[in-house]
Amino acid sequence: MRRARRTAVIAATALLALAGCTGHDGGEVALTVSRSGCATEWHDPHGGEQTFRVHNVGINTTEVELVDPANGAVYAELENLGPGATRPMQVTLGRGRYAFRCLPEDTDAVTGPTVTVTDGPKRGAPAIVPVDEQVLRGPVDTYRSSVQHAFPTLRRDVRRLAAAVRSGDRAAARRAWLPAHLDYERLGAAYGTFGDLADAIDRLPAGLPKGVHDPGFTGFHRIEYGLWHGESLPALRKPADALSADVAKLVTQFRTERVDPNDLPLRAHEILEMTLQFELTGEADQGSGTTLATARANVDGTVAVLDALRPVLRSRFRGLSAADAALHKLRTLLDAQYRHGTWTPVDDLSAPQRRAIDGAAGEALERLAPIAALAQVRRAQ
């Protein structure tokens, strides 16, 4: 239940954002698109706020983009414009050259005539050179290798946890639990790729009919619950061994599993969305009181994603340094809650401390959110 499954709705979300817009009186231009022509009716361009009513008169579902013909940078787009459908595209045009680009399903892209805007504001809406799978290949590889690099430590620490549980020494088992869990949480971005194993390894009791007593409650939090609720250690052997086995399976699977390139830009803010919802609220806590440690590990996971994406973002994302700064602030605030080898349980924070951390997490999220939109995979040709 903790894995966000957003990939499937991406297209629809972007579409809603644009479909909601209608233009000012007089700023409306009616255009048609089909396989044979892409918005050829646009003859008399004007700067300022414009609404294009784009009508798909063809038989293919089409993506329509308003681009800078010099470099293909996209000002606005309509995704999945179905045959017969008309949708508004709202955009503020500055002075410069524009063209529509149509990307009908299953056929080649068609670019309409180039038009030049000579009136209105100097600068219009920002444009971005679209990201395609090719562009994301490097970041995905970087990210994959960073995950793979972290696997041996994860496996080792999970085995140590299982051994400590078997030894019957509760204090040792509690000590071994956190490093193993944090190893896993640092991978954060991989939720989507880990599939069902992610649930088995790191699920919460929510959604299970019998909650913490449900046989389906497994993984780190199951063991945490037992260790901090006085369950006998022999009873925890099974979940601890199962965790070891699941992690081993994960490591094997990951070698052959494909990382959806779209996952990476999404995770830039998704990891911390989960952190805010489950860790900073304390909801994920099953007794160890270490959700701030998890949050801290999630910041590392986010930074790993951001670092992998950096080459793609540098030319596209003006807010990159602000996002870095916001993450840094959050990390500093969290680090301050690690004292003498223990993490402050979230409920022990003073109200001002809590607000500072929550506020910093919220700020980081706002700063990271554009990444999912601007680095989303778009069709090349």
Added chain:
Amino acid sequence: MSESRWPRRQLLTGAIGVGAGAVAGVGATLGSQRYAHADEPAQPDHVEFHGAHQAGIVDAAPARSTFVSFDVLAADRAQLTELLTTITRRARFLTAGGTPPNPGITAPPDDSGILGPQVPADRLTVTVGVGASLFDHRYGLGDRRPTHLRPMRTFPNDDLDPAWCHGDLSVQFCAPNPDTVIHALRDVTRATRGAMQIRWKLDGFVPPPRPSGTPRNLMGFKDGTANPDAADAHRMDQVVWLGREAGEPAWTRGGSYQVVRLIRMRLEFWDRISTAEQELLFGRRRDNGAPLDGTHEHDAPQYAKDPVGSAIPLTSHIRRANPRTAKTASSILLRRPYNYDRGVDAVGDLDMGQLFVCYQRDLAAQFEAVQTRLIDEPLVDYITPFGGGYFFALPGVRDDHDHYGSALLA
């Protein structure tokens, strides 16, 4: 505190016999008031944002509001200025309405979209206040604190929950429709994320007149009848707005002390007492809001003719709040209350009450003087203040180049 837990109903019983007679006496004139609001002029679609004073204070309260207390996270004075500038920019846009810019493919949409693609002004007002804590060591504003601005006092009948008290900033959003209020709140919190964090928030609503005159509170009584005339600018200068005040920093000019009190009503208990007792508690009739010695809602009570309180008990809410003597005239304040609904309490009773807001030039001489007279009023058995705070509503934003707190931070 322990003393205040005991019901004080007996205090009134002596007066009930007398009062009940008075109620019967005026009952004959019932129904003389009719729909006063039928031919009101149509309202413009927006409330002017710029001006010497903020909106949302002397203008009539529209149906919906939310009152939000924030703590500021800004690291220094420059960031605080940036925060207030951002709130100004958002409030200016939201109160005027317009089309939010489209970020294209560079970011998620700028606007939540809950008001549709074009944001209507919908008579939204945004009213910003500063709390005493903003003048602590953090921003070097210690010497600019409005003289009377301190953390809200605990009064003897209070049962304050620290989580629902005080705050560095107050922002009150008011509009005729709840979606407009929520839209504005989401917009402002998003634009200021990381610079301030919500401390507490309570939504308010005001019903239409039933059937006419002043809207009723959840106890069934018209609430706001005896307010000073908010349309009278001269009167508002006397009661609400700070001018060139002796002893106040110059930047406060055009602002006003804002008191908010979150007051739970024991409505189930209230509904189990007689109309006569209810009326004696307030000193007014429940049906039309007239004072118990009068006939119509806006009749003035004649306390001089009723020195022992046989018509309007000396302990009644209105007589304690405003004894209408020469000596107490300086304590008159402007109330702008809303009802609130916070769900259900531990015993299954409705957690509802009044989001009491009032404005004045002098906290001590007005709100605190009135609240002090109200200590142990018999009404306290049915109401419990659980939160709130003292704030100073900033002077208005003068024009497009000005921002909230410009004089404070200059």
